[in-house]
Amino acid sequence: xxxxxxxxxxxxxxxxxxxxxxxxxxxxxxxxxxxxxxxxxxxxxxxxxxxxxxxxxxxxxxxxxxxxxxxxxxxxxxxxxxxxxxxxxxxxxxxxxxxxxxxxxxxxxxxxxxxxxxxxxxxxxxxxxxxxxxxxxxxxxxxxxxxxxxxxxxxxxxxxxxxxxxxxxxxxxxxxxxxxxxxxxxxxxxxxxxxxxxxxxxxxxxxxxxxxxxxxxxxxxxxxxxxxxxxxxxxxxxxxxxxxxxxxxxxxxxxxxxxxxxxxxxxxxxxxxxxxxxxxxxxxxxxxxxxxxxxxxxxxxxx
Numbered sequence: 124x125x126x127x128x129x130x131x132x133x134x135x136x137x138x139x140x141x142x143x144x145x146x147x148x149x150x151x152x153x154x155x156x157x158x159x160x161x162x163x164x165x166x167x168x169x170x171x172x173x174x175x176x177x178x179x180x181x182x183x184x185x186x187x188x189x190x191x192x193x194x195x196x197x198x199x200x201x202x203x204x205x206x207x208x209x210x211x212x213x214x215x216x217x218x219x220x221x222x223x224x225x226x227x228x229x230x231x232x233x234x235x236x237x238x239x240x241x242x243x244x245x246x247x248x249x250x251x252x253x254x255x256x257x258x259x260x261x262x263x264x265x266x267x268x269x270x271x272x273x274x275x276x277x278x279x280x281x282x283x284x285x286x287x288x289x290x291x292x293x294x295x296x297x298x299x300x301x302x303x304x305x306x307x308x309x310x311x312x313x314x315x316x317x318x319x320x321x322x323x324x325x326x327x328x329x330x331x332x333x334x335x336x337x338x339x340x341x342x343x344x345x346x347x348x349x350x351x352x353x354x355x356x357x358x359x360x361x362x363x364x365x366x367x368x369x370x371x372x373x374x375x376x377x378x379x380x381x382x383x384x385x386x387x388x389x390x391x392x393x394x395x396x397x398x399x400x401x402x403x404x405x406x407x408x409x410x411x412x413x414x415x416x417x418x419x420x421x422x423x424x425x426x
Contacts, residue, residue: 140390143235143406152239153348154246156304157412158377163385168203168260171381171413200415201260202383205248207409208241210234213401231404238388238408244357246382247350249412250373250420251362267417270294274369274424279307279314281321284341287374287423294418296376303421304344305374311425312337312347343374372423379419385409 163169212234254264272286284305291303307315315321321340337345348354350363350370363371386409394400414420 140388142231143238143390144388152246153243153306153346154382154410154412156346156377157246157380157382159380159415160382160384162387163202163204163383165385166204168201168255169383170260171200171202171383171415198256199258199260200381200413201255201257202249202381202411202413203255203260204383204385204409204411205245207386207407208238209405209407210237211403211405213395213398213403234390234404234406235388238406240354240356241408242382242384242387242410244355245410246380246412247355247358247362247373249382249414250375250380251358251371251422254414254417264414264417266414266420266422270417270420271422272424274426276426278425279311279318279372279423281318283423283425284318284343287421288341288343291374291376291418291421296379296419299342301376301378302339302342302344303374303376304346305423306348306372307337307345308370308372309347309349311370311372312345314425315340315345368426370425372425374421374423375414376419379414379416380412381415382412383410385411 159171161169161171251266253266256262256264270290272283272290275283277283287305291297296303315337337347339345350359352359355363386407388406388408390404390406392402392404395403
């Protein structure tokens with residue numbers, strides 16, 4: 124049986140790609156918090172759902188009277204993909220001779236981490252950015268300004284948690300039906316742990332400072348992020364950065380966010396003749412996220 128010359132390269136590429144995919148599965152990312160996910164193909168936008176308005180029953184007008192015909196509003200939400208993200212580190216042949224680079228090495232994990240950061244960045248861009256609706260997905264829906272709790276010159280306080288909870292309730296997004304998630308920076312995590320009602324077992328059945336875990340409070344769940352240029356390279360400048368003054372903490376109900384994946388990860392590793400046979404580990408990903416309902420996503424500002 125003939126053996127093709129590139130069998131080893133093909134085997135290595137598949138093994139490398141599978142290794143990175145397995146590493147991605149083992150590393151839960153922020154984008155995994157979306158309430159719905161789907162896979163897409165091609166390069167164009169895609170329809171994700173039809174959202175209908177609310178219906179109310181009316182009393183019958185009379186016996187054998189006319190039917191209460193009711194029109195219902197309908198909105199179609201769309202998702203638009205970002206440009207593909209890529210990463211391609213080179214490993215010089217001399218470095219390989221001195222220190223063997225295995226497929227399960229830290230280099231592979233760094234490529235997987237780059238893909239994870241890309242997907243998380245997509246999630247944040249969709250959370251803060253424009254949504255799209257209409258028959259062709261061309262109607263822009265910006266973030267709802269009324270769903271922002273102003274900083275008021277203070278950090279994260281009990282009053283702000285109460286304010287965003289009340290705001291959500293007024294929009295009929297009640298915490299009892301689904302626990303919203305509030306993303307905290309390290310500074311805001313510290314502020315939360317200093318709220319007396321959060322620490323006091325009389326208000327909170329668990330003691331959050333016993334093991335350092337950030338426990339739920341007032342029907343909310345908390346996840347920590349560190350919004351900087353390394354963790355959110357594209358969304359950082361547009362949505363988080365404010366000269367380090369104002370911090371914007373997203374609070375969202377999982378069903379209010381949709382994450383779409385065009386390319387979870389593809390990769391290859393090849394010897395580059397043009398680079399003196401240096402080994403190049405290449406990876407790419409393509410995804411996007413979008414809000415599905417404006418009243419299921421909020422921002423709490425802190426300083």
